[in-house]
Amino acid sequence: MKPYSAVKAFKTTVLSKVHSSQSVEDYQGPHRSPAYPYRKLGDNDIRLLKIVPGKYDDQIECLLDQVPLDSDPHFYSISYAWGNASKTMPILLEGRPFDITINLYAALHQMRALENEMEYLYTYIWVDAICINQQDIEERSRQVPRIADIYAQSIQVIIWLGANGPAANRLRKRVSQKADLVWYSDISPIRLFQGAWSARHKPSKDATISQLFRTAEKYWQQFIYSEEDESTILRDVLGRSCSLVDHGVLTLMNQPWFLRAWTLQEPCLNSLEPLVHAGRHSIELNRLYAFLKAYVEEYRHVSLTKGILRLVGLYQIREECRRQRVNLEDPTRKAKTPSEDLAKCFMRILELAGDMESRDPADQIYGILGLVQACTGRELPSELTPDYSIPYETVYWNYSAFIFEHCGDLRLFSCRQQNLPNVPSWVPDFRHLRVRISHRTNSPLVSISSDKRELELQGRKLGVILDYIDGxxxxxxxxxxxxxxxxxxxxxxxxxxxxxxxxxxxxxxxxxxxxxxxxxxxxxxxxxxxxxxxxxxxxxxxxxxxxxxxxxxxxxxxxxxxxxxxxxxxEASNPIILLKDGSIVCVKRTDIQIEPEDILCSFKGSKLPSLVRLSGDKYIFLSQCEIRGGMLEPQEFDDDFWAETESHPFFLV
Known part of the structure; x- marks a missing residue:
């Protein structure tokens, strides 16, 4: 890991070497062995990208080198959302056409345009879409466990949130000639905020982001040096720009980056604060986060955006990684088995992660493995090694069986949908999993069969269903x-x-x-x-x-x-159950059809009741539920409850 002073010295050295030559021959240096077309990566090799200087309207040209990671190369790593993989723009990679997504094209274009401000043109960049051969399944599988080391050893993580519309008109024109699409950087905020501005008075996206970043920087300076409370500082820096900043916050916090699975771990693996780029504007992530924390306290509607939820989780994970690194160096720490350590850490990351989206469903898991390894210092067992050649349903099955077996965390049942073929009913669909911290319990009692098909739990039946409404x-x-x-x-x-x-x-x-x-x-x-x-x-x-x-x-x-x-x-879209005592039960999984004979029960180790269906002498798991009023509503399904309650075995298949 490079200390901050070393990074600053490196930047000074690099910028002193800037020259005016724009030719590829002068830029690429002598005796290079281009890494594209792709050749096999050695055990310690990675590929690194360089952007060739050029004018604004020139096609983007890049060079690709293959270097050992242990040679301590200087490079930035980019964290970005791929966008629509079917809509691409060509660059020249080692003189050959190479298609990349439009969002990545905009990122490289913006980096090349910043040559007078930043040193991106004069050092390496690591970007997954180019530096990993995405067509080689074996290589992808081998590179996933190395992501943590790659981001940790980079100079700094660059978060690219997208271009800002009007500030990128000329680039927009070029893209529109290439593909028929809605400009990706003009994605509207989620439905919650649609229509807030009239077309006549709607400010440009670039103007709102610019005002937001300036206000956040001003807040940071006063926050560090002022003795006033946060709300006073916030009112002072907002002034009359509150409406413009509010629009900037809502726009920024609904960018696709805040939902991607991979972007959760990427800013957490490097010890330096990531740098956020939104078009031509930039700010360190901790400064933006400090401002948004205060802003949410005053304007609570922003707390409903995905971006705020992701940022809160991201900073908790960064702190968790820092704390775990300290614990790993403590010889007196309480030892756990490697499997228990990995399983509990995986659940901890999931509870902080919130919603995640990924192009490949397996990346719902693979996208956070770097965090698990960074926090535990453990190697994954062979059955959990990333492998893109097996169905993602099998990946979900392997990981959920591992977690149930080694830490018994029943929060894995907290799934909003599950449509996985050829797996047991208790296997969660990680694309629709939402693990709540408040539902954690310390007394799980779970066992799994040797063939990993049956899950045995202890539990008891609860109230009787009087009526129900499907979702x-x-x-x-x-x-x-x-x-x-x-x-x-x-x-x-x-x-x-x-x-x-x-x-x-x-x-x-x-x-x-x-x-x-x-x-x-x-x-x-x-x-x-x-x-x-x-x-x-x-x-x-x-x-x-x-x-x-x-x-x-x-x-x-x-x-x-x-x-x-x-x-x-x-809330109204969810299935709803009425029990005979008048209790209302909200069913968390939205895609099931309730039947009158379905059984509401409580499992030892879970704070939430579950809905199951009898299948022979075993049960099919349907959904976790929440009691929303009635005699059961104040009931805590804790150790005291089970000390006074007789339990029975439930076999889930």
Whole structure:
């Protein structure tokens, strides 16, 4: 790992060597052995990229070298979202055409344009799409375990969030001539924030990002040196630019980078703070994060964006990696078996990761292995070694069996969908897994059969199902800024007639109180009293069609009102069960069809109940659930509960 002072010295040395020659021959140096077309990598080899200087409109040219990683080469590593893999732009790689995704093309183009500010042109860059032969499955499998070392040994991690639209008009024109597409950097914020600005007054993306980064830098300086509290500093630096900054935050926090599986570990593996690039603007990640932490405290609607959730998890993981590195050097630390260490660390990363997306489903796991290895210092057992030649369903099966066997963490059941062929029902679909810290327990009791097909748990049956409503597609009922779908209103009326009103009669409490419990902790996201959840529910149920908005509502108030609507839609789309005692049960998995004979039960080692289906003398696992009101709602399924409860074996297949 290079100390910061060494990096600064290196940058000074590199920049002193800048010259005006733009020819490839002068730039590439003598006696090179080009690494493209690809040749086999040695055990310690990596490929590194150089960008050839050029004018703004010149085609991008790059050189590719193959060097030993232990020779301590100086290089930056790039963390970026691939984008649509089917829409590409050609560069010249060692003089030959080479197609890369549009987002990577924009990143290389921007780096070449920064030649007077940065030294990207005069040192190496490591970028996975080019430096790993993506067509060679064996090479991809061998390189995945080395990712941690590659990012750790780089000078700095460069996070590329995309171009900023109007600032890249000439590049946009070139791209539009190559492919028929919607410009990737103009991806709208998620549906939650659509329509917040009118077309007439909508600021440019470049202007909002520029204002955001300037404000964040100003906040950082005052945060470091001022003795005032964070909210006072925030108000001071925002001034009259609050609306512009807010739009910049919402735009930036919904960039695809914040959802990718690989981008979770990449900024965590290097000890230096990553540098964030959004078009021509840049800022160190810790400065942006410090500002956003304070901003979310004042403007809670931003906490619903994927980017904020990812940043919080990312910094917790960075701290976890730092703490674990210290622990590894402590000879007095409590020793664990290698398998237990790996399994528990894997679950810890998953609980901090949040939602992840990947082009290859196996990368939901492979994309965080570098973090697991960095935190534990352990080598993976042979059955977990990355292998892109086997089906991803088998990868999921192998890893879930390993985790169940060695740490018994039943939070792996917390899956929103599962459509995996030829695997047991208890194997989670890691693409739809959401592990909650609050659902962790310290007393798992799990065993797995030798053929890894049956999972044996201890548990007991809970309440009896009185009625239920299957889930529906969120897309069919989700409201936007302008319209409340008829299907949404009908769904809410169905829930009121069959669930809320009947639960109210059985429990003898008001429907409004039942609804508030059903909405759960999401209510705490909304600080103002613009409209209660019950008022919003009744309005949405009674008034389908064009959404009515008061002319006096501010932009932030519009966000909050629409946020309530989306929370209600999200909860209403889930399957819902009514028990005979009036308890309401929210089924977490959205793609199942409930049957009257299905069984709600509690497993020892899980804080959440589960829904299972009898299959012969064994059970098919369906979903984890949450109790949302009723006699079972205050029940903690902890050690005290099981000390007073008789349990029985459940065999899941």
């Amino acid at each position: 529906c597609s969120l897309d069919e009922i989700e409201p936007d800024k302008l319209n409340i779908p008829e299907a949404f209103s009908q769904r809410l009326k169905l829930i009121q007639d069959r669930i809320l009103s009947r639960s109210s009669e059985l429990r003898e409490i008001a429907q409004e109180e039942i609804l508030n419990t059903w909405m759960g902790c999401t209510r705490r996201l909304f600080a103002s009293e613009l409209e209660s959840f019950w008022q919003a529910y009744c309005r949405l149920m009674a008034n389908p069609g064009p959404a009515k908005r008061s002319r006096t509502e501010t932009e932030t108030e519009m966000y909050e009102i629409h946020s309530r609507e989306l929370v209600i839609a999200s």
